[in-house]
Structures are given as C-alpha cells and as structure tokens.
Amino acid sequence: MNISLAKLWLFAALPLAGISAAQAQVSNVQRQPDITYSVVPSKYILGGLTVDELPGFDHDLLESISGLEVGKIYSVPGTDITDAVRRYWQQKLFSNVSITADSIVDNRIYLHVHLTAQPRISAITYDGVKKSEREDLEKRLGLQNGSQITPDMVNRAKIIIKRYFDEKGFKDAEVDIRQKEDATADNRVLVNIDIDKRNKIHVNRIYISGVTPKEASKLKRAMKKTHERTLINFLKSKKFLPEKYGEDKDNVVKRLNAWGYRDAVLKSDSVAKVDDGHVDVYLDLSKGQKYYIRNISWVGNTVYNTEILERILQMKKGDVYNQTLLQKRVSEDDDAVGNLYYNNGYVFHNIDPAEVNVVGDSIDLEIRIQEGRQARFNRVNITGNDRVYENVVRRELFTKPGDLFSMEAIKRTVMALAQMNQFDAEALQSGMNKGIKPDPYNGTVDITYPLVSKGGDQLQLSIGWGPTGIVGQAGVKFTNFSIGNLFSKGNRHIGFIPQGDGQTLAFNVQTNGTYYQAYSLSFLDPWFGGKRPNQFSVSLSYSKQSDMNTSYYNNSYYNNYYYNYLSGYGNNSNYYNYTNYYDPDKYVKLLGLSLGFGKRLRWPDNYFSFTAQFNYTRYMLKSWQYFIIHDGNCNNFNISLALNRNSTDNTFYPRRGSELELSVAFTPPYSLWDGKDYKNLAANYKSFTYQKEMQEKYRWVEYNKWKFKLRTFTALTGAIKAPVLMTRMEFGLLGAYNRYKKSPFEAYYVGGDGMSGYSYGYSTETIGLRGYENGSIAGDNGNNAYAYSRMALELRYPLLLEGQTNIFVLGFLEGGNAWTDVHKFNPFNMKRSAGFGVRLMLPMVGMLGIDWAYGFQRKNTSGQKIGGSQFHFILNQEF
CATH class of the missing domain: 3.10.20.310 (membrane protein fhac)
Structure with a gap:
C-alpha cells in the first residue's frame, strides 16, 4: 500500500x-x-x-x-x-x-x-572610535569576516564594548550593533558597530563623612584609582571607573582597619552627576572604636622559637591593632612569618591569627601555627629546552628529587639558568610560580622550569677610525659550542658548528689593512670534565701595528697639518694617502697566551667563585717612537687570582643581587734577585745607550696589580617592569716591587667610552668615565695612571623585556679620577659627570648602547678640554 x-x-x-x-x-x-x-x-x-x-x-x-x-x-x-x-x-x-x-x-x-x-559576516565597520580603539576591540571581540554571527555573539560584543569604555572612563557609552543583508552573497550580512562614547566621566569631588577632615584627606590618598580634581592630583587620572571605584571603597575601609579601627564599615555611598562629564562621590563611614594590642601569644610553633617569630612579626604589646600590617607580616611580605616556613620546606603550613579576647579597646591575639611536615622535591621537570643537552641544563639545578623543598634553591637555580645566557630570563622568572605544584597527599612538590630558548651567539661587525684611517672589526662568538662534537657525526650542529654543551668559542679580527691587524681566539668550558663546575679557559692573541716612514713626518703637509686641516684655510687629500708612507720595519707586535682555571665555591655561599689565570705576553718593538722603549723585546708573565661573587638574577637587566670582584695580578719580583742596579740603569735619557738600557730594564716586566669592583642592583617596586637602581664602586692600583722599575705596561687609560683605540691597547687597560674624552683622565700630566677610582649611581627603566630583543633607558651620576702617583690616591677626589642613555640587546649582535654625558670639569690644569658634552657608544660591554 x-x-x-x-x-x-x-x-x-x-x-x-x-x-x-x-x-x-x-x-x-x-x-x-x-x-x-x-x-x-x-x-x-x-x-x-x-x-x-x-x-x-x-x-x-x-x-x-x-x-x-x-x-x-x-x-x-x-x-x-x-x-x-x-x-x-x-x-x-x-x-x-x-x-x-x-x-x-x-x-x-x-x-x-x-x-x-545563522548568517555569516561579510564585513565589519566601526563608527565613533579611533583606530587604536578599533584595533583593541577587534582583538577582544573575536568577530571575523566569514564567521557566523548569532544573537548571543551580538549581546556579548555589546557587553565587552561597554566594559572596555567603562575602563577608559566613558561610563555612559552607548553601543548599537546593526546587521544588514549583503545583496552580493547568500546568507551574508554586513555588520555595523556604532559607538557613541559620549563624554568621559571624571570625578569632581569626593566627600567623606564620619571621620575628621585630616583623616578624610588621608583616606582619599588611599583610593588608588579614584581621584578628585585638586592641585595635588594634577598628574593623576581623574577618570571615574566603576570597577576601580568598588576596589577603592574597600581600600578606604582597609586603611581605617590599619589605623586600628577594627569595626570600621562603609555605611553608604553614592555617585551624583554634576554635569555631563563629572560626578561627585559621597562616602559615609563609621569608624567605631580604636583598638590596641594587649598580648600576642604563639601556639603550635616547634621549628622556630617565639623570639624569632616575634622579631619577624614586627608587632608588639601597645601597638595599634593594624589588621593590614598583621596580614602582611603573617603571610604576604617576602620576609613574613609564613614565608619563613615556606622557604624552608614547610609548604603545607597554616598560620591563623585569632582574636581570643577583647577587653575595652584592647585585643589579645593568639597566632596559631600548624607547621606540618617538610616537603621534598619529587619530579623536577624541564620544558622548552631545544638548544642545549639535557645534562647541561640539569647540572645547573640546585633542586634535586628527594631534596628538602627550598625557595632559596629554586631562586638560585633560576639565576644559574639565566646566567647560562641560553634561555629567556624574563620568561623563566615570570612563569616560575606556575611551575611549583605542591602535593599535600604525598607531602611532595613537583617543579617545572619553563625554559624558552634564545640565541646567545653573536656576530660583531663594526667600523671605526684610527690614526691611519678606517679600522674594521669582525668577530663571532658561539656560546653553546661543543668541542666534544667537533669531529662527531649525527650530533647537534648549526651549520658546521657543533652545539649543545654550553661552551664558549670566540674569534675576533680587527684591521685597517696594511697598518694594523689583530687576531684573537678564545675557548671557555664552564664544566671542565663535565662532573664539577670547574672552569677552564684558554686564549691566544696576536697583533701588529706598523708606522709611517720618516718622509711622512718631514712632509710639508704633515708639518702644516694645523694650517691645512684644523684652521680650515687649506685642504690637501695627500695627507690621508698613507699608502706611500708605509714602513714595515717600524712596528710593535704582541703575542699573548692565557690559561685559566676556575672553581665554584660553597663558602661563604655558592654565589662565590675563584679563578686562577696564567698569562704571558711578548712585546716586540722595532723603531717604535710612541713608547718609552723603541727597540727590543719585553716579556710579561703574570698570575692573576680573582674572587668573584655574582648573585644577579638577569644578565641584561638585573633587578636584584650584586656583582663583586677582588683580584690581584702579579709577576715574579725579578728585581729582588737579578742583581741589576735599576736606580742607575737608563737613568740618563740623553745617554747614547739609553734605549739599549731601557730594553734591558724592561726585558722582564714586573708589577703587582690590585682591583676591587662592586655593583649592586635594587628594584624600586615589585613589578616585572620595575625601575632599578644600580650602584657602582671601583678601584684599581698598579704597584711596583722596586720603585726604580715601575712597569710601563698594564697602567690605566681613564676616560671616555671604555673602548680603547688600538694605539693604546698594547700597553694599557682602558677604564671608561662618561662625560670626558678618551684617556683624558690618564694621570696628573696626561700620562698613564697607576691608580684610579670610579663611582656611579644609575637609574634604569625597562621599555621592552620580551623575547630576544630587550631595551632599557637609564640616567646616571658618575665620578672618577686617576693618578700617576699611587700615594696621591683619593677616591673622593672625583671628576663628576651626569647624563642618560639607552641599552639594546639584539639577537646575534649582543648589547648596543649610546650615552650622552656632560663632564662638569671641562678643562684640565693645562687648559686642554677634557669634559663638557660627550656622546659615547657601547658595543658588547658595560661601563
């Protein structure tokens, strides 16, 4: 059918x-x-x-x-x-x-x-908003061309837009979302979002009743985001933000609680419209009675005695009953009682301050502590590492499975991982708290270190100007080198470079062609042998600097240099034609070799390290008129010992911690046993044999060199992008075993950007002092210095701390000086300067920076300009 x-x-x-x-x-x-x-x-x-x-x-x-x-x-x-x-x-x-x-x-x-x-969106238009506001709304709404649009999505969009403009102070903003059929496509609509922001709502006046006028004034300052129009609040925002207003009402009551008014309440509040753009705020408070602490007793504490806990609490009998301070000192502050327990393994503790007795205006407190058992680390995980071998990361960890839980160990590990310069320190620090996962059932803590790999390798290319023209420099630095994989196949390589073991290999070339060449090769292994944090380093260097022949100096263009080029009355490019004057028989050559051994110490704490280094440099001079020795060979063999402590939390933008260095470098005291009369050797510079005696005098250089360096970093707020105050104190002394054989090498070249030109690098150590010409503070009479001091205050503020590109700006006050006579050393006799600058950390390039500084001592005692306005450029170094 x-x-x-x-x-x-x-x-x-x-x-x-x-x-x-x-x-x-x-x-x-x-x-x-x-x-x-x-x-x-x-x-x-x-x-x-x-x-x-x-x-x-x-x-x-x-x-x-x-x-x-x-x-x-x-x-x-x-x-x-x-x-x-x-x-x-x-x-x-x-x-x-x-x-x-x-x-x-x-x-x-x-x-x-x-x-x-449901129809799909063909296009979305916004009316009544600026471009930046439209872009913000597009990110928040999530409406896209081609996606479906539903009534719920429309209602949600209106709520988000209203909330967005509420936060900006446009409390009366109106939103109209219209849909129009798209005649060019089936089941498609054109969406128009029409926004009328109306007037931004500002706070006109805040009226607080129930308290004294003086208290009302202080309570207004307790409101963080709700400010009235007054001269004091000139730089503060006066926008009325409903959500922030709700928080500020709580802040007012909390401030009264902090003053001892335990029973304070907000009886009523209202917001009255003054005009289209302003409102008045009315708060009616009831303070109640002011309370004081009569007794504080501790119950349940067995790990720490009462005296220690009382000292940490910082509250005692007779103090105003400050509930806000009580909460901070119990659990919120970094050095609170709760953190004393937490940081030492008592992760599952509980501290409950209870009011056990109220008599008149006095309160008895009983702080009840449940200590629980100490937790231990269970799983220690590492995520995000795709750059170095797993064992290279794990050997830096101070948190091992089975160890007692310790926040100090976690912080120390984070610092160690940041100092490897292989991972993004900012991402590690910001994500660390999420990686700590306590397990109350088992009494353990799982921890995960969220690593984000970054390129620590650097490629350096620069061009400068030297006495004989343009000087080019090229260098490459691999910070994740693996010498063990150099001849292995199938291991981690980047191109032909073996990677993965966190070793450092650097090669640098500097030249201007004919007159100057310098080459250096260095290698560093921070875990020599792979089992202990024992450092091994080796470096090799060679440089040659040549001179012009005699005809160059006899040339009329050279003799008339001031007239032709400085006075502006003449011009002859033949002066810069050095090719015709090159003399290969006038030069200074340097050959250097260095071997270093270092060890991480456990005492006084594990931030300390000790390094011993053996250095040899051979100076070979021939007809070199720029130095006290014109011909001959000099040898500099020295041993340097250094004690370092580094507790900074970041290599580029430290917020806390310090860097300390105490070092001494010394040569054997040859003059004590070689039997030479140095008082009379080369004493007469007019002597025919003077240069020969000078070469004999300094065939083996002797000296002892002492240095102290200290930098501290203090974050001024607890925010991620906190301004940081950096302080610096630095001294250096170059001593002699025999006063008639003071070393012409290793003296200090003070002033300027701290980047010595190659004309001076063979004999001096360059010390920067911003606001002054390079080398202009080099001793009393323009000579190289045998003592120096430098101090600085520097305020830093980060602009970008994300990914591999980081930027911060700085302002500084700096002072320093140098002396040819060590006995005249006075660290408080300073040549001062002030200025500002910027630092950038770029992938593959490293740190770049520029400073403008003003040296307040414009001229030296000879009338030469040394200070004033100066620009200084920084490349992969820190002042």
Missing part, C-alpha cells in the same frame, strides 16, 4: 497533538491524506530521516544532533520530536529549525529536518 502525506509541520509547542492519515488505495496513485489532530498522538516507526545540507557543516554531525534513530518508534506529535527541535536550537548556529513529515507508509513515517544557518 502506498500512502502519500502532505508535509506536516510538527510544532514543539504542541507535543500532544497527534497525526493520523486516512488511507486510500488507488492503483499507482498517491492521494493527499486526511489530517486530523487529536490529544492522543499516533505512534510510528521512523522509516527515514532527511536533514538539509548546509555549506560548511558536516552532514553526519547535523543528523546526529537530532537524536532520532531510524527504526525506533516515536509518538508524533510528541516530546521526542520537540526535544529534537530544541537540540538544534541549543547549538545557536541556526536561525530557523523545523521538522516536517515527507510521507507516511503503513506505520512508518519519514521525517525531514529543515535548517537555516
């Missing part, structure tokens, strides 16, 4: 309505059935289910949403059909849903689900 049924709309609102069909049999003819609705529904076997195809939707998923199964019996109309319609509506993806019966054959019904998808 074939029965045809007109499409029946099954409304969810009529779940009890039934469908029956009078059936008539006509050969090969289908008739429209009679349709009747009754209270009692008819039961049918679902013979088939058809769901409309929709572009962009999975058809099988659309069918499954209905919950209807072919072959099962359903009442039509009935709750099953109603629920199927409801399920489609709950998806919030359709603008129209209906179910009809295509046909009924015997006791089988064939249903059809009709769906119309």
Whole structure:
C-alpha cells in the first residue's frame, strides 16, 4: 500500500497533538491524506530521516544532533520530536529549525529536518572610535569576516564594548550593533558597530563623612584609582571607573582597619552627576572604636622559637591593632612569618591569627601555627629546552628529587639558568610560580622550569677610525659550542658548528689593512670534565701595528697639518694617502697566551667563585717612537687570582643581587734577585745607550696589580617592569716591587667610552668615565695612571623585556679620577659627570648602547678640554 502525506509541520509547542492519515488505495496513485489532530498522538516507526545540507557543516554531525534513530518508534506529535527541535536550537548556529513529515507508509513515517544557518559576516565597520580603539576591540571581540554571527555573539560584543569604555572612563557609552543583508552573497550580512562614547566621566569631588577632615584627606590618598580634581592630583587620572571605584571603597575601609579601627564599615555611598562629564562621590563611614594590642601569644610553633617569630612579626604589646600590617607580616611580605616556613620546606603550613579576647579597646591575639611536615622535591621537570643537552641544563639545578623543598634553591637555580645566557630570563622568572605544584597527599612538590630558548651567539661587525684611517672589526662568538662534537657525526650542529654543551668559542679580527691587524681566539668550558663546575679557559692573541716612514713626518703637509686641516684655510687629500708612507720595519707586535682555571665555591655561599689565570705576553718593538722603549723585546708573565661573587638574577637587566670582584695580578719580583742596579740603569735619557738600557730594564716586566669592583642592583617596586637602581664602586692600583722599575705596561687609560683605540691597547687597560674624552683622565700630566677610582649611581627603566630583543633607558651620576702617583690616591677626589642613555640587546649582535654625558670639569690644569658634552657608544660591554 502506498500512502502519500502532505508535509506536516510538527510544532514543539504542541507535543500532544497527534497525526493520523486516512488511507486510500488507488492503483499507482498517491492521494493527499486526511489530517486530523487529536490529544492522543499516533505512534510510528521512523522509516527515514532527511536533514538539509548546509555549506560548511558536516552532514553526519547535523543528523546526529537530532537524536532520532531510524527504526525506533516515536509518538508524533510528541516530546521526542520537540526535544529534537530544541537540540538544534541549543547549538545557536541556526536561525530557523523545523521538522516536517515527507510521507507516511503503513506505520512508518519519514521525517525531514529543515535548517537555516545563522548568517555569516561579510564585513565589519566601526563608527565613533579611533583606530587604536578599533584595533583593541577587534582583538577582544573575536568577530571575523566569514564567521557566523548569532544573537548571543551580538549581546556579548555589546557587553565587552561597554566594559572596555567603562575602563577608559566613558561610563555612559552607548553601543548599537546593526546587521544588514549583503545583496552580493547568500546568507551574508554586513555588520555595523556604532559607538557613541559620549563624554568621559571624571570625578569632581569626593566627600567623606564620619571621620575628621585630616583623616578624610588621608583616606582619599588611599583610593588608588579614584581621584578628585585638586592641585595635588594634577598628574593623576581623574577618570571615574566603576570597577576601580568598588576596589577603592574597600581600600578606604582597609586603611581605617590599619589605623586600628577594627569595626570600621562603609555605611553608604553614592555617585551624583554634576554635569555631563563629572560626578561627585559621597562616602559615609563609621569608624567605631580604636583598638590596641594587649598580648600576642604563639601556639603550635616547634621549628622556630617565639623570639624569632616575634622579631619577624614586627608587632608588639601597645601597638595599634593594624589588621593590614598583621596580614602582611603573617603571610604576604617576602620576609613574613609564613614565608619563613615556606622557604624552608614547610609548604603545607597554616598560620591563623585569632582574636581570643577583647577587653575595652584592647585585643589579645593568639597566632596559631600548624607547621606540618617538610616537603621534598619529587619530579623536577624541564620544558622548552631545544638548544642545549639535557645534562647541561640539569647540572645547573640546585633542586634535586628527594631534596628538602627550598625557595632559596629554586631562586638560585633560576639565576644559574639565566646566567647560562641560553634561555629567556624574563620568561623563566615570570612563569616560575606556575611551575611549583605542591602535593599535600604525598607531602611532595613537583617543579617545572619553563625554559624558552634564545640565541646567545653573536656576530660583531663594526667600523671605526684610527690614526691611519678606517679600522674594521669582525668577530663571532658561539656560546653553546661543543668541542666534544667537533669531529662527531649525527650530533647537534648549526651549520658546521657543533652545539649543545654550553661552551664558549670566540674569534675576533680587527684591521685597517696594511697598518694594523689583530687576531684573537678564545675557548671557555664552564664544566671542565663535565662532573664539577670547574672552569677552564684558554686564549691566544696576536697583533701588529706598523708606522709611517720618516718622509711622512718631514712632509710639508704633515708639518702644516694645523694650517691645512684644523684652521680650515687649506685642504690637501695627500695627507690621508698613507699608502706611500708605509714602513714595515717600524712596528710593535704582541703575542699573548692565557690559561685559566676556575672553581665554584660553597663558602661563604655558592654565589662565590675563584679563578686562577696564567698569562704571558711578548712585546716586540722595532723603531717604535710612541713608547718609552723603541727597540727590543719585553716579556710579561703574570698570575692573576680573582674572587668573584655574582648573585644577579638577569644578565641584561638585573633587578636584584650584586656583582663583586677582588683580584690581584702579579709577576715574579725579578728585581729582588737579578742583581741589576735599576736606580742607575737608563737613568740618563740623553745617554747614547739609553734605549739599549731601557730594553734591558724592561726585558722582564714586573708589577703587582690590585682591583676591587662592586655593583649592586635594587628594584624600586615589585613589578616585572620595575625601575632599578644600580650602584657602582671601583678601584684599581698598579704597584711596583722596586720603585726604580715601575712597569710601563698594564697602567690605566681613564676616560671616555671604555673602548680603547688600538694605539693604546698594547700597553694599557682602558677604564671608561662618561662625560670626558678618551684617556683624558690618564694621570696628573696626561700620562698613564697607576691608580684610579670610579663611582656611579644609575637609574634604569625597562621599555621592552620580551623575547630576544630587550631595551632599557637609564640616567646616571658618575665620578672618577686617576693618578700617576699611587700615594696621591683619593677616591673622593672625583671628576663628576651626569647624563642618560639607552641599552639594546639584539639577537646575534649582543648589547648596543649610546650615552650622552656632560663632564662638569671641562678643562684640565693645562687648559686642554677634557669634559663638557660627550656622546659615547657601547658595543658588547658595560661601563
């Protein structure tokens, strides 16, 4: 029997309505059935289910949403059909849903689900906002061209936009979101977001009642974001932000609590409109009685005695009952009682200060402590490391599985990982708290170090100007070198460079072609042997600097240099044509070799390290008129010992910690046993044999060199982007075993940017002093100094501390001096300067910087300019 049924709309609102069909049999003819609705529904076997195809939707998923199964019996109309319609509506993806019966054959019904998808967005326009505001809203709303738009999405967008402008002080902003059919595409709409910000709402006056006028003034300052229009608040925002206003009401009550008004409450508050852009705020307070502490008792403490806890609490009998301070000293401050327990392994402790007695205006406190057991580290995980070998990272950890939990050990590990210069220190510090996961059930703590690899390798290219023209410099530094993989295959390489062991390999070339060449190669292994943090270093260097021949100095252009070039009356480019004057038989050559051994110490603490270094430099001079020795060879063999302490938390922008260095370098005291009369050797510079005697006098250089350096870093706030105060104190002395054999080498060249030109690098150590010419503070009479001092205060502020590019600005006060006579050393006799600058850390380049400084002593005693306005450039070094 074939029965045809007109499409029946099954409304969810009529779940009890039934469908029956009078059936008539006509050969090969289908008739429209009679349709009747009754209270009692008819039961049918679902013979088939058809769901409309929709572009962009999975058809099988659309069918499954209905919950209807072919072959099962359903009442039509009935709750099953109603629920199927409801399920489609709950998806919030359709603008129209209906179910009809295509046909009924015997006791089988064939249903059809009709769906119309919510329209998709063709374009979104914003009216009434600035470009920056539009960009902010686009990020927050998440509406995109091509995505569906639903009523819920429209309502959510309005709420987000209102909240956004509330935060900006536009409390009365209105939002209208309109949709217009896109005539160029099916089921597409054009969305227009029209925003009327209206006037920004500012606070006119704040009226506080229930307290004295003096207290009201102080309470207004307790409000962090709600400020009235006064001269004192000239630089503060006066916008009225409802959410911040709610927080500020709590701040007012907390301030009263801090003053001892334990029962203080805000009885009522109101905000009254003054005009379209201003409101007045009214707060009515009830202070209640002022309370004082009568007694403080401790219960449950066994690890630390009461005297220690009282000293940390910093509250005693007779003090005002300051609930805010009590909370801070119990659990919030870094040095609070709770952190004393937490930092020493008592992770699951609980401290509860309870008021046990209130008599008049006096309160007895009982601080109840549940110490719990000490937790131990369980799993120590490392994530994000794709740069160095796992064992290279783990050997730097001070947190081992099974060790007692210690925040000091975690902080020490974070510092050690940051100082590896292989990972983003900012990302590590900001994500560290999330990596600490206590397990109260097992009494353990799992910890994860979230590492973000960064490139520590550097490529250095620079061009400068020297006495003989342009000087070029090129260098490369690999900070993750692996000498063990140098000849191995299949290990981690970047190009042809073996990587992974955290070793440092550096090569540098500096030259201007003919007149000057310098080469250096260095290697450092911070864990020599791989089992202990014992450092091994080796470096090799060679340089040659040549001179011009005699005809250059006899040339009229040279003799008339002032007239031709400095006075501005003449010009002759032949002066700079050095090619014709090159003399390979006039030179100074240096050959240097250094071997160093270092060890990390455990005492006084594990921030200390000790380094011993053996250094040899051979100076080879021939017809070199710029030095006290013109011909011959000099040898400088010395041993340097250094005690260092570094507790900084970041290599580029430290916020806390210090850097300390105490060092001494000394040569053997040859003059004590070689039997030479140095008082009379080379005493007469007019002597025919003077140069020969000078070479004999300094064939083996002798000296003892002492140095002290200290830098401290103090964050001025607790924020990630906190301004930091850096202080510096630095002294250096170059001593002699024999006063008639003072070393002409290793003296100090003081002043300027701290980057010596190659003309002086062979004999001096360059010390920067901003605001002054390079080398201008080099002793009393322009000679190299045998003593120096330098002090500085520097305020730093970070602009960008994300990823591999970091930037901070700075302002500084600096002072220093230098002396040729060590006995005249006076660290408080300073040449002062002040200025500001910027530092950038760039991947593959390293640190770049520029400072402007003003030296307040403009001229020296000879009338030469040494100070005034100066620009200094910094490349991979720190003043």
